[in-house]
Structures are given as structure tokens and as C-alpha cells.
Amino acid sequence: MSTSLVTVFGGSGFIGRHTVRALAKAGKRIRVAVRHPAKGFFLPPNGTVGQIAVVKCNALEADQVEAAVHGADAVINLAGVLHSSGENTFEAVHCDAAENIASAAKAAGARTLVHVSAIGADKDSDSAYAATKGEGEARVHEAFPEAAIVRPSLVFGPEDDFFNRFAAMARFAPALPLIGGGHTKFQPVFVGDVAAAIVELVRDPAPGGKVYELGGPNVYSFKELMELMLDAICRKRPLVPLPFALATIPAFVLQFLPKPLLTPDQVTLLKSDNVVTGANTLATLGIVPTSVEAEVPAYLWRFRPKGQYDDFVRDRVQA
Numbered sequence: 001m002s003t004s005l006v007t008v009f010g011g012s013g014f015i016g017r018h019t020v021r022a023l024a025k026a027g028k029r030i031r032v033a034v035r036h037p038a039k040g041f042f043l044p045p046n047g048t049v050g051q052i053a054v055v056k057c058n059a060l061e062a063d064q065v066e067a068a069v070h071g072a073d074a075v076i077n078l079a080g081v082l083h084s085s086g087e088n089t090f091e092a093v094h095c096d097a098a099e100n101i102a103s104a105a106k107a108a109g110a111r112t113l114v115h116v117s118a119i120g121a122d123k124d125s126d127s128a129y130a131a132t133k134g135e136g137e138a139r140v141h142e143a144f145p146e147a148a149i150v151r152p153s154l155v156f157g158p159e160d161d162f163f164n165r166f167a168a169m170a171r172f173a174p175a176l177p178l179i180g181g182g183h184t185k186f187q188p189v190f191v192g193d194v195a196a197a198i199v200e201l202v203r204d205p206a207p208g209g210k211v212y213e214l215g216g217p218n219v220y221s222f223k224e225l226m227e228l229m230l231d232a233i234c235r236k237r238p239l240v241p242l243p244f245a246l247a248t249i250p251a252f253v254l255q256f257l258p259k260p261l262l263t264p265d266q267v268t269l270l271k272s273d274n275v276v277t278g279a280n281t282l283a284t285l286g287i288v289p290t291s292v293e294a295e296v297p298a299y300l301w302r303f304r305p306k307g308q309y310d311d312f313v314r315d316r317v318q319a
């Protein structure tokens with residue numbers, strides 16, 4: 001096993017767990033820095049004994065970040081939020097924590113830093129999510145100029161928040177909303193491909209730091225993704241266009257839920273397409289992207305009506 005140590009912030013999250021698993025397979029020693037170590041209890045069995053350690057760290061606290069990156073050869077930042085909550089605001093996590101991590105990684109002598117941002121990151125965006133992602137990238141670049149910036153489009157995979165959420169909604173809702181008419185374009189990228197890209201950037205950091213935009217093989221409208229999801233769960237639901245201006249009304253109310261279903265900032269985000277436009281992509285890293293059609297039906301089957309659910313399980317067992 002390689003002795004190189006990689007510190008991963010946000011390793012207990014959706015992309016984080018796949019990245020930790022891929023790093024373990026690549027033979028790295030991994031230190032996962034999380035606010036709540038109990039939430040990372042499932043990670044160590046992905047490696048050999050002692051290969052993966054989970055340590056307590058709030059990335060907003062500079063001294064905790066310094067301790068977490070001590071001795072690290074590489075650092076990966078996957079900490080992010082989709083909505084502000086308490087002290088964990090967009091500004092705090094995407095900008096201040098990102099700067100803490102980049103500065104500490106540089107001071108610790110880390111060879112490389114992979115900072116995960118998002119397509120659409122832009123300091124001048126009307127969306128607070130995208131604007132703070134843009135500001136965070138700038139601060140990371142300042143503190144660690146060689147850092148690789150990774151901007152995924154919508155990420156899909158077994159625990160994703162997009163297909164699973166809408167499939168769960170489709171079980172009970174009589175119709176599904178098409179915010180802004182459902183015309184927004186996405187280039188969904190498989191979580192395993194994002195993890196593979198991050199491992200590749202740790203293994204072979206590009207000199208000078210670059211921005212990588214990660215998307216899948218196809219571009220879909222939001223409406224097409226809803227149709228694909230409904231097809232995968234064998235359900236029919238009317239798709240009802242909801243203009244952006246009208247969508248902000250339910251979003252205003254829903255943002256106050258502990259885990260908001262929709263926020264006004266997400267409505268703003270949906271006004272811009274989320275597709276790859278940059279020069280460095282999965283292909284640059286030698287990764288062939290996985291399609292939505294190849295993966296999504298295999299993890300959404302549990303949302304099918306009882307009859308089709310049984311058929312699906314029987315077909316899989318017989319296959």
C-alpha cells in the first residue's frame with residue numbers, strides 16, 4: 001500500500017463516500033475530516049484495517065482544519081451546502097471554509113489540492129450558491145494556485161438527491177412541476193466517474209492548476225429527466241409547467257423546512273443551463289462517462305408500484 005496520506009473534507013457526503021472508496025482502492029491512506037464522526041462510521045470498512053480514519057473537524061474552524069491536513073500529501077475539499085443553515089451559510093462553507101482548507105493545505109506542504117466547486121460558479125451570479133462557489137474558487141486559487149478545481153454538473157448515483165427526491169415525490173404527488181417550463185439543460189454525471197476523476201487528479205496533478213468541468217455523455221432538459229425518471233419507476237404523472245415567477249412562491253415557504261424541498265435560490269439556479277463548456281473534461285482525464293440510462297433504473301426500482309417492483313427483483317435474481 002502507498003503511504004501517501006489524503007485528507008478528505010466532506011467525505012461523509014454523497015460524492016465523498018464514493019471518493020473515499022475509490023481512494024482506498026487506489027491504495028491511499030485516507031483521513032476523513034467531518035463535523036460529526038458518527039456520520040462517517042460506515043467509511044472505514046471500505047479499506048483495510050487502519051487505512052481510513054475519521055476525525056472530527058468543522059472546516060469553519062481554522063485550527064481544526066490545520067490539524068486535519070497535518071502530514072497530508074493531498075487534500076480534497078468536498079464540503080458544500082445546498083442551503084444555508086445556522087452558521088453553515090453559503091458564504092461560510094463555500095468561501096471561508098474553502099480558504100481555510102486551501103491555506104492550511106499549502107502551509108502543510110501538501111503536493112496537491114482538489115477543490116470541488118460546481119458548473120455555473122460565478123462571483124457575479126444572481127444565485128447565492130453559484131456566486132459563493134465562484135468566490136470560493138477565487139480564494140482557493142489565491143491560497144493554493146496549483147489547486148485543481150472540479151466543477152460537476154448534476155451528479156447522479158444510488159444516494160443522489162435529485163432522482164431519488166423526485167421519484168419519492170412521484171409516489172404520492174398527483175403531478176410534478178416543471179419549473180420554468182422544464183427547459184433548463186443538464187449534463188448529469190455519474191458519481192463513480194466524479195470519484196474516478198478526483199482520484200486521477202490526486203494521482204497525477206496537472207501543473208499550474210486547471211478547472212475541470214465534469215458532465216455525462218448526454219445533455220437533457222429538466223423535462224426529459226423527469227420523463228426518464230417516471231419511466232424508470234413505471235409511473236405516469238402529468239408534468240405541469242410552472243413559470244419561474246410562480247415557483248418562487250412555494251419555494252419561499254418550502255425553504256423553511258429542516259431539509260428544504262425547494263428554495264428561491266434553487267429557482268434562480270434553474271434559470272441557467274448546467275452543461276459543460278470548459279476545455280478540460282472527463283475525457284481529458286481518460287474517463288469514459290457513464291450514461292443516466294445505464295445506472296438510474298437500477299437504483300430507482302424501489303419506487304416502482306408493488307407489481308413492477310416484484311417483476312424487477314425477479315428479473316434481477318434470474319439474470
Ligand SMILES: NC(=O)c1ccc[n+]([C@@H]2O[C@H](COP(=O)([O-])OP(=O)(O)OC[C@H]3O[C@@H](n4cnc5c(N)ncnc54)[C@H](OP(=O)(O)O)[C@@H]3O)[C@@H](O)[C@H]2O)c1
Pocket residue numbers: 009010011012013014015016033034035036039057058059060078079080081088093097116117118119151152153154155156
Ligand atoms: N451532488 C451534486 O449534484 C453536485 C453537483 C455539483 C457540485 N456539487 C458539489 O460537490 C460537493 C459535494 O456534494 P455532495 O452532493 O456530496 O454534498 P453532500 O452529500 O451534502 O455532502 C456535503 C459534505 O460537506 C460536509 N460539510 C458541510 N459543512 C461542513 C463544515 N462546516 N465542515 C466540514 N464539513 C462540512 C457535510 O458533512 P456534515 O454536514 O455532516 O458535517 C457533507 O459531508 C459540494 O461542494 C457540492 O456543492 C455537488
